[in-house]
Amino acid sequence: MSDELFPELxxxxxxxxxxxIFNTKIMTSVNGRELRASxxxxxxYEFTMSYAFLRENKGRKELQTLESFFADRRGAFDSFLFKAPEDNAFNCNFVGDGSASVFQLYKLxxxxxxxxxxxxxxxxxxDPNMWNQVVSKPMWDTNVEKPMWNQATKTVNKDGQLVLSQPLEAGVGIxxxxxxxxxxxxxxxEQQYxxxxxxLWKASKVELVGSLGKKI
Structure with missing residues (x-):
């Protein structure tokens, strides 16, 4: 399982x-009623890409790029990361409970x-929201041990997690x-060109199978 990125051309x-694609087992009785199991x-997901042309010259080598990436993965053997066009940006909101410092990222x-x-x-x-989602909590924290501006950091790791250097206070949003x-x-x-x-070459179909999870 590699973290190589599918080449953008x-x-x-x-x-x-x-x-x-889902996987549903459907069993039909003699009277026509169905029993389904998910x-x-x-x-x-299946992604199918078709390119009108792939160039093979000194300046632009799309054919060699795509062909070598396929060969390096040994066809269907090795997985990789695919940045789907216009389907690759997340915008997540979380509210602290006073103890959690790791949050699972999501897309809607x-x-x-x-x-x-x-x-x-x-x-x-x-950068927690200045306006707290708990109405009863004062905007200005009177606890001098917890100044409004601090040195807390946030990290997004490669496994889809937001990791804070300290727990998010209860009711504070980020x-x-x-x-x-x-x-x-x-x-x-196999791949056909x-x-x-x-x-000039063309790849009539470049087909991928994928998921939003860590494994496929």
Missing amino acids: PGLEWELTKTP YQAVPK NGSKPMQIGNTATSYQAA SITGTYFYRCRFKDD THFMTK
């Missing part, structure tokens, strides 16, 4: 299809939060934004 014309609480699927397990790392000074990735593998052990013009 800027300047190319491409098309992407995203397909959420084996997945969250979906896996409609109104439903879905945990994300692969994120770009970052490290910065913490917001965090960043980038997440899908954990993917190639769907098959078509040579249609000098120094």
Whole structure:
């Protein structure tokens, strides 16, 4: 399982299809009634990309980039990270309970939060909301041992967690934004490229299977 990032090929014309997939067992009785069992609480995803062309020259080597990445993964054997176009930014809000200092990051699927397990790392000074969500708590903390401005830090690790250097006080909110990735593998052990013009190729289908979790 590698943390290599699927190559972005800027300047190319491409098309992407995203397909959420669940696993449901359906048994039908002789009278036509169904009994269904769900084996997945969250979906896996299939991504299908098609490129209008891939260049093969000294300045632009999209074909070599894509082909070598596929070879390095040994086809479907090794997983990698995929930054889906326009589906890679999280914006999470958390409220402290006075003891928790680690929070699981998520993305919203409609109104439903879905945990994300692969994120770009970052490290910065913490910035709790000035306006507290507990109305009865005074804005100015009279406890001189806990000044309003402190040296607390927040870290986003690669496993989709927000880690604070000290617990977030009860009722205090914090917001965090960043980038997440899908954990993917190639769907098959083979890849096809078509040579249609000098120094120009096309990949009719590049198919990936992935999830928002740490493993696929």
